Amino acid sequence: MPRLFAVLLLCLSCSAHAADSYLTRLLNKPVPGGVAVIDLGTGAVAPTARYDGKPVLVVREQDTWRAIVGVPLSVQPGPQQVSSGGRTLTFTVGAKHYPEQHITLKNTRQVNPNPADLSRINAELAVQTTAYRSFSPGTPSNLLLDKPVNGPLSSRFGVRRFFNGEERNPHAGLDFAVPAGTPIKTPAAGKVILVGDYFFNGNTVFVDHGQGFISMFCHMSKIDVKMGQGLARGEVVGRVGSTGRATGPHMHWNISLNDVRVDPAIFIGAFQP
Ligand code: ZN
Numbered sequence: 180m181p182r183l184f185a186v187l188l189l190c191l192s193c194s195a196h197a198a199d200s201y202l203t204r205l206l207n208k209p210v211p212g213g214v215a216v217i218d219l220g221t222g223a224v225a226p227t228a229r230y231d232g233k234p235v236l237v238v239r240e241q242d243t244w245r246a247i248v249g250v251p252l253s254v255q256p257g258p259q260q261v262s263s264g265g266r267t268l269t270f271t272v273g274a275k276h277y278p279e280q281h282i283t284l285k286n287t288r289q290v291n292p293n294p295a296d297l298s299r300i301n302a303e304l305a306v307q308t309t310a311y312r313s314f315s316p317g318t319p320s321n322l323l324l325d326k327p328v329n330g331p332l333s334s335r336f337g338v339r340r341f342f343n344g345e346e347r348n349p350h351a352g353l354d355f356a357v358p359a360g361t362p363i364k365t366p367a368a369g370k371v372i373l374v375g376d377y378f379f380n381g382n383t384v385f386v387d388h389g390q391g392f393i394s395m396f397c398h399m400s401k402i403d404v405k406m407g408q409g410l411a412r413g414e415v416v417g418r419v420g421s422t423g424r425a426t427g428p429h430m431h432w433n434i435s436l437n438d439v440r441v442d443p444a445i446f447i448g449a450f451q452p
Contacts, residue, residue, distance in 0.1 A: 202240050202247070205323060208450055210275035212252040212337045212442050217270055219244040219263050228263040233437045234314045235261065236390040238322065247322065247392075249436030252277075252337055252349060275452070277337035277349065282426065289379070289424045290342045296378060303377045310373040310385045310393070311438045317389035320412055324366035324446040327396065328419065328430045330357035332449070336442035351440040352395070352433035359428035361419040362403075363396050366432075366446070371408045371416070380431075381423025384416045395433040398425045 199207075200216075207216040219226045221242045228235040228246040236247040246261055248270075256274045260267050284290055292300060334354035340347050365386050372393070373385035380397035384404060387393050400420025404410065421428045434443040444450045 200240050200243065200245070202238070202245055202322065205448070206247060206445055208442070208445050208452070209250060209270055210273050210452075211250060211254050211256070212275065212277070212440070213250050213272075213450075214436065214441055214445055215246075215248040215250055215259070215261075215270045215272075217246040217248060217261055217268055219246055219268075226264050228261050230259070230261045230437055231439075233312070234391060235437045236319070236392050238318060247436060249439030249441045251439045252351075275337070277339055279341065280334065280338045280350070281341045281344070284342050284424070284426070287343065290345055290347075292378070300378050303375070303380075306375065307373065307377070307380075307383075307385070307395075308438075310387075311395075311435045312391075313372055313387060313393075314391045315370070315387055315389055319388040319390065319392045320368035322367075322392075322446065323448070324434075324443070325364065325413065326355075326447050327363045327366050327394075327432055328355050328357045328361050330355040330361070330430070332356070332444075333429055335451070336440075336444060352431050353443045355430040355432070357419050357428070357430055359400055359418070359420055361430065362415040363399065363417050363419060363430055364413045365410045365416055366394060366412070367392075368412045369394070369410050371404045371406055371410065374402055374404065374406050377423060379424045381425065382417065382420065383423075386410060386416065391435070391437050393435040395435070397431050397433075398423050398429065400428070 209215040333356035338350040367388045369386040369388040372387045382399035383397040399417040401418040
């Protein structure tokens, strides 16, 4: 009898799992800085969806349309709304703790920029924000991403950062500890929508994977692509370096959805709740 009970329990947990789709199980991490996967139903035509006034990535999984929504790091736990086809769909954001990191920089201008630096920083921010807000119609080649480099993580997403004791923006991406010169490969197919040399990010490339799903790589020693260039999955975009605000060579990678920076670890199966 206890054995039968155990088998029944096993079956129950099987069916509970089967209710979650593949994409939902892998990508649905509805926390600040995470991703919410929302069922938009079936239908012949792709529905559109918006979150916080911005268009959202919608993909088809078998016969079901799903919105893949980026949740801002600044959102408080609780209900959030996505609109689609005149309907309002609610999802709940849970809590997540992000640790602190203290970094010492010799170049104090990188902590407290002078007025000329600030005007440069603001102009660069505007250009990068425009890139993050672009929304091309193509469907991403893959949502489960390849790691752009092979190496251990040296800093996770969302870490609260203090430079020389002063709090600045939290870490918006993942850092990989790899030597200078290591080739950086695009984790999905895409198009180069921005190339630049920026005050904080150094040599930077933005790759648009489709529908607001965008990768950003920075601090590169060398850029190997041009604006507007189409890239196949795995093509090299540049080489690891330490340009911009960096304490040494490493690969920094951001992922953006609906102009929200989310944890890239979700897409490479390395998310830690
Ligand atoms: Zn970083």
